Amino acid sequence: MVFIERRTVLSGMLVQEAMRRRVIRVSRETTLSDCTNRMVKNKVAAVLVTSADDRPVGVVSKTDLIGAFYADLPVETAAADIMAAPPLFCFPDDSLESAIDLMHVRGVHRLYVGGAETEPIRTSSVCSTAIAERAGKVFQRGVASPKTKRIARGCASEM
Amino acid sequence: MTTSVRACKTDNTLAEVIEDLTTHHCGAVLIRNPAGHAAGVISKTDLVIAYKHGEKTGTLAKIIMRHPVLSCSTNDFLSLALQQMLLKDVQRLFVFKDDPACMIGVLSLSDSARFRSGSCRACTSGRLIVGA
Numbered sequence: 001m002v003f004i005e006r007r008t009v010l011s012g013m014l015v016q017e018a019m020r021r022r023v024i025r026v027s028r029e030t031t032l033s034d035c036t037n038r039m040v041k042n043k044v045a046a047v048l049v050t051s052a053d054d055r056p057v058g059v060v061s062k063t064d065l066i067g068a069f070y071a072d073l074p075v076e077t078a079a080a081d082i083m084a085a086p087p088l089f090c091f092p093d094d095s096l097e098s099a100i101d102l103m104h105v106r107g108v109h110r111l112y113v114g115g116a117e118t119e120p121i122r123t124s125s126v127c128s129t130a131i132a133e134r135a136g137k138v139f140q141r142g143v144a145s146p147k148t149k150r151i152a153r154g155c156a157s158e159m
Numbered sequence: 160m161t162t163s164v165r166a167c168k169t170d171n172t173l174a175e176v177i178e179d180l181t182t183h184h185c186g187a188v189l190i191r192n193p194a195g196h197a198a199g200v201i202s203k204t205d206l207v208i209a210y211k212h213g214e215k216t217g218t219l220a221k222i223i224m225r226h227p228v229l230s231c232s233t234n235d236f237l238s239l240a241l242q243q244m245l246l247k248d249v250q251r252l253f254v255f256k257d258d259p260a261c262m263i264g265v266l267s268l269s270d271s272a273r274f275r276s277g278s279c280r281a282c283t284s285g286r287l288i289v290g291a
Contacts, residue, residue: 036211040204062203063181069210070177 199224
């Protein structure tokens with residue numbers, strides 16, 4: 001059977017080679033004003049919202065803040081009121097291409113990386129959690145969609 | 160570079176700018192003056208900071224836009240454009256062809272990295288491997 005394999009310089013790379021190791025976290029009660037401060041100060045596009053027991057429960061991105069601005073919500077609103085939940089995860093030993101595919105399919109710009117020693121959704125330590133945000137933002141639009149891949153396979157079969 | 164440039168006018172409100180950014184999934188819009196020339200840029204970061212500082216959605220774009228517009232020519236080397244982005248701590252440069260006031264595209268750090276990585280579509284077609 002003839003098939004086409006797409007290869008780029010990303011082929012063979014793992015998530016852990018591209019991810020950021022610093023996660024900016026806020027609590028559910030953090031105000032949108034403080035979220036803005038954290039984003040601007042740390043030059044990130046989103047912050048992870050964690051519960052009182054340090055479980056990741058959601059994400060507040062610049063897009064979410066702009067939505068709040070558009071809706072005339074006060075800047076004292078709590079992060080939990082506008083966060084997107086649940087956060088999406090992958091593992092550090094996942095292939096970078098599969099992580100990018102996941103971001104593409106789910107329409108997000110970042111994945112949080114859960115440590116292999118913990119359940120992804122229960123990741124609690126900063127060391128075991130990181131963001132593949134940069135990779136996602138950089139390469140997201142260059143990834144072939146599943147539909148494109150099916151078409152490519154179809155063409156290959158006809159060869 | 161991306162060859163379509165999203166633009167608003169200096170008299171548009173921030174609400175209209177937000178609608179444009181959201182509709183077209185972009186990180187920043189060019190702000191043109193009444194003559195149609197590039198007058199400034201509003202990014203998502205600018206909007207978030209405006210929100211924090213208590214601006215209203217009815218505020219005019221010209222109040223919070225950043226200017227001058229950082230740009231490069233279509234004939235500039237990519238390395239120089241990247242250097243300019245890194246030195247000036249911006250995510251994108253607007254690209255002009257002959258007239259620096261008339262932008263014809265946007266070069267972002269993402270565009271550059273995607274091209275360099277070989278994950279852009281043009282490169283992908285050249286890297287297909289047919290196996291059996």
